[in-house]
Amino acid sequence: MYSLKTYLTGLLLVTLQSVVISQYDGELCFHQKKGVNGVCKILSNCPAAITDIRQGIYPQNCGFQGTVVVVCCPQTSTPKPVGEKCKEACKKYEELGYRKEFAPVLVSNAVQKTQICPWEPQAVPTIIGGTKATRGEFGHMALVGYGTIGSHEWKCGGSLISDKFVLTAAHCLYARGFGEPTVVRLGDTNYTDPTDDQYVQQVAVKKLYKHPEYSAPEHYNDIALLELEKPLSLNQYVKPACVYTKTSTIKQALITGWGTTENRTTSDYLLKAGVTWFEPQICNNTFLNDRRTRLALLGLNHKSICYGSINSNKDTCQGDSGGPIQIYATGDYYCTYYVFGVTSFGKKCGFTGIPAGYVKVNAYIKWIEDIVWP
Structure with missing residues (x-):
């Protein structure tokens, strides 16, 4: 397995002996090996590149920002299905509406949670008039x-x-x-x-x-x-x-x-x-x-x-x-x-x-x- 130090030392030697065409942090790139679009990022901001280095795989370089290595960071995240963000927000805000009461359970040392809604939920509206x-x-x-x-x-x-x-x-x-x-x-x-x-x-x-x-x-x-x-x-x-x-x-x-x-x-x-x-x-x-x-x-x-x-x-x-x-x-x-x-x-x-x-x-x-x- 390679270390980041080994990779950076090797990269520096190669750079000193060749002309590097640089892309800057934030620019779009195409990752040749993975065949996906990517974004040029500082090495420390690209977990995928760090993982590759530790596995002995050299990441695709964009260039340098000063003395800092910039690599092509692949965009591998899959967009969430439409509606998923709404559901996640709903779950996040759900507990704001009620209070929790904890009571000891007779068996074991666990606690039993009781959710108490301060108003009466109406599954089927039956209100007559305002x-x-x-x-x-x-x-x-x-x-x-x-x-x-x-x-x-x-x-x-x-x-x-x-x-x-x-x-x-x-x-x-x-x-x-x-x-x-x-x-x-x-x-x-x-x-x-x-x-x-x-x-x-x-x-x-x-x-x-x-x-x-x-x-x-x-x-x-x-x-x-x-x-x-x-x-x-x-x-x-x-x-x-x-x-x-x-x-x-x-x-x-x-x-x-x-x-x-x-x-x-x-x-x-x-x-x-x-x-x-x-x-x-x-x-x-x-x-x-x-x-x-x-x-x-x-x-x-x-x-x-x-x-x-x-x-x-x-x-x-x-x-x-x-x-x-x-x-x-x-x-x-x-x-x-x-x-x-x-x-x-x-x-x-x-x-x-x-x-x-x-x-x-x-x-x-x-x-x-x-x-x-x-």
Whole structure:
């Protein structure tokens, strides 16, 4: 077996006797022996080259950076499947939502872990009408604000999906009279009551990411990401939701928001309600040729979906644009919600049998992952 010292000594002797055509650290290269693309790296930063040297295999040289050896480091990592980064993030954030209690087990010296969710999970939504959400139940629910400090107008909703990114609707990237969103507020259940502000985190918006295929005023591809100025301090009350990557149709779901209620007044308190999936044809009959929804050309496509209530006046309204439609992550993760849709369009607030339209998140997984978890 060779040592690094032996290799470097030999390389120096060869270099002194020949002209070396150098490539610099960070430049692309092609590894001839392995037949793969690579990147020129300082030897100490290329584990594959160090392993080769120890096995008596000389790495392919790019040249020198001063007196430091630069080698062609092969790129052998396989890209992760689409959706894998979302799943990894979900697992990472799962434990933020519940507390653990440890009790001694009678047999052996091991401990038994009990997971306690501070709110009651609902595998199948059974809420009738708008009901107040429990603090921490929807730690991903965001208020999107416009205007200057001290005079923000909360005109859209959103979903926290990492410590620095909020998922919302593309049409929320501009509000008439206010411009672009400037701030995001999380951890709140009643934004007019300062007594619960100890749980609240409010962070400035750093950058806007509009889906490249969105074109206002149409609602196709109505999805966007807000990058925050700094990472949030994640806890039981401010916690990212899981991004839903499956393609199955969800028949019953939960909507949340502070938007207009059936009485056409704005709710100060975060509300939740159960809704049901509507057949695409029913949705098209409702919205086709409606100038406000701009679905006249193609109707509802495979990237959109409709939910509402046939027998009661539950739907999301204009104040909830960009907010989530979600399900409890039954059997996958504990005390966690999957966000599978973004509130995009609607016709009227609080009318029985009138659904609202949502953008399907699973149609945009790669776009989301490339920005949030590059």
